[in-house]
Amino acid sequence: MDDHKPGGDREDAIHSEFPELYEELNSLSVTVEAVSFDGRRIETEHRTFERTIIRLRGQGVTGFGEDVTRSREAHERLRDEGLALPTGNWTIGTFSGALDANFSTQTASRDAPEYLRWAIESAVLDLALKQSGRTLASVLDRTYEPMVFVVSLQLGDPPHIRPVNRFLDADSDIEFKIDVPNTPSDELLSALSDTGAVRVLDLKGQYGSDVGAPADPDLYRRLFETFPNALIEDPAVTDTTRPVLDEYADRVSWDAPITDVESIRNLPWEPTALNIKPCRSGTLESLCRILEYGLQHDVELYGGGMFELDAGRAHSQALASLFYPNGPNDLAPPAYHTYRADKSYPSSPLEPPAQPTGIGWYSR
Numbered sequence: 542m543d544d545h546k547p548g549g550d551r552e553d554a555i556h557s558e559f560p561e562l563y564e565e566l567n568s569l570s571v572t573v574e575a576v577s578f579d580g581r582r583i584e585t586e587h588r589t590f591e592r593t594i595i596r597l598r599g600q601g602v603t604g605f606g607e608d609v610t611r612s613r614e615a616h617e618r619l620r621d622e623g624l625a626l627p628t629g630n631w632t633i634g635t636f637s638g639a640l641d642a643n644f645s646t647q648t649a650s651r652d653a654p655e656y657l658r659w660a661i662e663s664a665v666l667d668l669a670l671k672q673s674g675r676t677l678a679s680v681l682d683r684t685y686e687p688m689v690f691v692v693s694l695q696l697g698d699p700p701h702i703r704p705v706n707r708f709l710d711a712d713s714d715i716e717f718k719i720d721v722p723n724t725p726s727d728e729l730l731s732a733l734s735d736t737g738a739v740r741v742l743d744l745k746g747q748y749g750s751d752v753g754a755p756a757d758p759d760l761y762r763r764l765f766e767t768f769p770n771a772l773i774e775d776p777a778v779t780d781t782t783r784p785v786l787d788e789y790a791d792r793v794s795w796d797a798p799i800t801d802v803e804s805i806r807n808l809p810w811e812p813t814a815l816n817i818k819p820c821r822s823g824t825l826e827s828l829c830r831i832l833e834y835g836l837q838h839d840v841e842l843y844g845g846g847m848f849e850l851d852a853g854r855a856h857s858q859a860l861a862s863l864f865y866p867n868g869p870n871d872l873a874p875p876a877y878h879t880y881r882a883d884k885s886y887p888s889s890p891l892e893p894p895a896q897p898t899g900i901g902w903y904s905r
Contacts, residue, residue, distance in 0.1 A: 562833055
């Protein structure tokens with residue numbers, strides 16, 4: 542596949558076909574009177590996840606956001622010490638500008654300050670929408686649609702199909718996003734393929750560490766051939782894997798590298814599919830530009846999760862419902878974070894709430 546980068550002429554020609562999403566939102570008025578932080582924690586089979594819920598209050602309503610920072614210490618420090626956020630009367634745009642002035646200083650020690658930045662900006666948007674009595678759907682003139690979701694699974698060590706089968710036993714229609722193990726056997730891959738339920742295979746080859754499957758061209762080819770209908774996410778692009786990836790470029794999707802439009806343009810080739818994780822963007826404006834790019838260039842979009850436990854998951858579900866409801870959205874309800882044989886699990890697609898508020902999909 543040619544290393545074609547989208548040209549400015551094409552962007553100019555098609556830009557008018559789609560709304561400028563951020564311009565629809567940045568003039569919304571918002572009054573911020575108080576902020577508070579509340580912890581969330583869940584223990585799974587593999588690890589403990591710590592999250593912080595941000596509450597911004599004003600005019601008798603509350604906007605919510607969720608910080609998905611990995612560090613437990615960062616969460617404890619945030620809840621113990623707080624964060625100096627702008628209060629008073631703003632617009633979405635001017636509030637974000639005010640954050641620019643002091644945010645980097647306050648979060649200098651964080652590994653991923655953009656995660657906290659998104660938690661704040663989504664809470665401000667949620668608050669502004671509630672204060673105006675509107676939803677994200679109504680402002681953008683879109684409709685909340687039933688959202689298809691997949692269940693994200695690790696297969697254990699040693700890897701086994703059991704985690705997949707136990708969810709299929711509970712719901713034979715459920716579909717999956719699978720983290721590819723280091724050394725999957727042909728038997729395991731065949732068994733997974735035989736389920737017909739795998740929508741995405743995540744190689745985690747863009748994390749810049751020992752995480753994920755090896756950059757093995759033979760493994761990559763086996764995956765493309767064994768799962769002819771699945772997307773292969775975040776491969777490592779090397780001299781040895783590139784020929785295979787070029788051959789199957791229309792089935793490659795990207796996740797970890799995507800932080801803004803420039804990061805999309807810096808991909809090895811023009812993308813066919815993108816995993817949208819709002820927290821990687823940091824700001825609402827950056828997220829909107831990514832969504833606009835996807836709409837304008839006919840990129841297949843789908844939502845990704847960061848093990849959100851509360852508002853962050855609901856906000857990502859709302860975005861998926863509005864922009865890519867039929868994608869392989871890695872946004873299963875938090876009930877799927879842990880497995881119990883006696884537990885009831887929601888079915889896909891997930892219906893939107895009858896009376897959404899704010900960003901949507903969040904009733905509080």
